[in-house]
Structure formats: C-alpha cells, structure tokens
Amino acid sequence: MHRVKVRVVEDALDANNTIARANRDDFDRAGVAVVNLMSAPGAGKTTLLERVLGSLEGLRAGVLEGDIEGSLDADRLASLHVPVVQLNTGSGFGGECHLDANMVRSALGEVPLGDLDVLIIENVGNLVCPAEFRVGENARIMVSSVTEGEDKPLKYPLMFRACELVVINKIDLLPHLDFDLDRFLHHVDAVNPGVPRILTSARTGEGIDDLRAWLEEVSARVVAAA
C-alpha cells in the first residue's frame, strides 16, 4: 500500500510565487537582470528611468510599464529608443493596484528578453500591495520622494522592508520643505536596517550616476551567476 502524501498549500500567495519562479527561470535563462521599481504615485519613477536609461552604456535595457490605464509613461520612455511594453491593470472597478507575477508573465511574449541585459518593471504607484507580490525580479527598488514626508517608512513598513535599495528622490526640493533627512533615514533603518540608499534628483541629475552603477552591479551579479 502506498502512503498517501498530503501537501498543504501554506501560503495564499503560493500561486503568485509559483508563477514568479517561472518568470525568474525565464529571466535567468536569458541572462537578464530584472528590477521591480516601486513607489507611491508621483515619486518620480518614470523621470528617474528617463535619466538613467538615457545614459546607460554597454547595458541593453528594456521596460515593462505597469499602469492602471493609458500609456503616458510608456510613451515618454519609448522616445529613449529602448523596448517598452505597456501592461494595463485596469478592468472592472478602478483597476488592480499592483502588478503580480501572472500579469508580468502575460506580457513576457512581447518583451525581447534575448536582446536585453536589464529589464525594469515599473510597478503601479502604490506603497502597499506591490510589496506583497514578487514578479520574478532579482531586486526591488523603492523610490520615496522627500515631498512625501519623514514618516513613510513607519507607515508603510512592508514596502521599505521588501526592497534592496531605497532611492530618496526630489532632493533638489529639500531647501523648500520641512523634511529632516536624518530622521527619515533613521526611520528607514528602523524597518530595514542598513538597506542601501541613494539620494537623487531626477530633475538636476544628482545621484543618477550612483543609481546607474547600482543597476550595473545587479546586472553583473546575474551574469556571474549564469
């Protein structure tokens, strides 16, 4: 008699994680480093990408652009002559507030993985649910604008905890804000001790070199692991 094997699905996100692993296998096979870019609405993800992708040398980049509806950001990035695929989450109600692994998978047929070194997945602007869904990425960047206030790491801890890099954007506005950068960084360390951080201004270009170097390092790690 064979013993019956019982397998309990332990995690409500199990289906998502299964598909995320399948995505990751595809990315690994193609030797593409994948970065999940997350932030609140209007933190400057797309403008940062315009800056960074416009100055990448030696790395072939592509973008998977997540939005509830429309293709405003994808249209902006297409002018940089990188492959951009728009993924709209909006059907029914107000649209999905995040990307999940299956949505990303549904778009992979359109992404020319064989021609890329790095794929940036720009998530829907939201500080909650995107942090809950892996999509097969190698690393996650969380962009926080200084205009959003010092308390955000404490109010949205999972987002700050679930990332490998915190980009603090719009620092050109610091002189005009009541924003205590040390206090903010203290809060970041409270939820994700020692997580790397880069200060940027997508407007002036400050910090863009550091962000580019970080992307190159992620890409080099993926190539080395292949």
Next chain:
Amino acid sequence: MHRVKVRVVEDALDANNTIARANRDDFDRAGVAVVNLMSAPGAGKTTLLERVLGSLEGLRAGVLEGDIEGSLDADRLASLHVPVVQLNTGSGFGGECHLDANMVRSALGEVPLGDLDVLIIENVGNLVCPAEFRVGENARIMVSSVTEGEDKPLKYPLMFRACELVVINKIDLLPHLDFDLDRFLHHVDAVNPGVPRILTSARTGEGIDDLRAWLEEVSARVVAAA
C-alpha cells in the same frame, strides 16, 4: 403556488454597499456629516486636517484615522483636542490598502457620534482601491499634491472621478516645480468635468479658509436634510 423569486447579486461590492448604507443611516440619525478624505501617501491629508480642525468654529469635528499600522497621524491630531479614533488595517501581508465600510463600522462604537457635527475619515494613502469602497460618507475629498505631477488624473481616473472635491495641495512649492497647473486642471476636467477644486498650502495656510467653508457647507446640507 407561489412564484419563486430569484434575486441575483449584481455587484461584487454589494456587501460593502449594504454596510455603507447602514453606516450612513447611523450618521444621518446622529446628524453627523461624514467626509471620506483620500490621497496618495504624503499628499498632506493630516497636515491639512491639523490646519482646518484647529480653526473650526461652531462645528464639532472628529476624526477616524485609517492607517496600515501605528498611530502617528492620530497622535498628531489628538493634540488638537478633537476625538480621534485610530483604525489599523494591517494584519497579514502588508495590510489592507484601503478602508471599507465594515472596517469603519467596526470602529463606530468608539466614535462619539452624538457629540459631533462632522466626522472626517482619513483613508489609507492610496490612489486606487479607496475609490472603490464607499464607507457611508456624504462626500469625498481627493487631495492631490502638486509634487505628484500633472498626469495623475489621467493615470488614476477613478479616484478623481469618485470625489466631490479636489484639493490641490502644496501650492507653495509651485515656483520650484515643473508643474503646469492649467494642464493639471484640464486633466481633472477630462475625468470629472466641473468638479469643485480648492488650491491649498497646508504649510502657509493658503486656501484653508475655503476648505473650512466647504466642510461647513456639507455639514449644513446634512442638517437641512435631517
């Protein structure tokens, strides 16, 4: 023979709407005007409330404060000596990204409705899901910070469509931003033609009188309907 009556539940949000109506009945009975305050993270909802509630005369206000975790905002508002009830949505994963009618209902026992003229429900910072869930409110305010960019009404249309007032905050920063206010307002009108709008700076106090007048008007309408 009796004819069998078939009732089809038409709307996946039906349960939420049922509870929202029950909340509304309670609010109406108490003669309390209820406003659902929504925005992206860091748009300035709490600072606006500090300004407005600190200067309300003749209206007794209370706040139901929605956050994933912590009570940072509630603590700030409590110093204004208005009744503040904290409602945390965070359990499991990263927490619920919005308030729904049942969450609000679960907190009503703590809210002294009999002592209030206006109850402000400060929603979780998110431009997507809060717009999908009525909680029994009389009106909804959507706060958009000028630092978030001109394209937000087009990217998060349901949020801008589901409100009775758009507050455009942080206008003190306009001289330091590449933000075309006319273009933003044009986008607002594209998704919600003619919706009332108030320009504010929670920092300088500009526009706070107008916001207070708007709240008084909503309250007067509720009293008149009672």
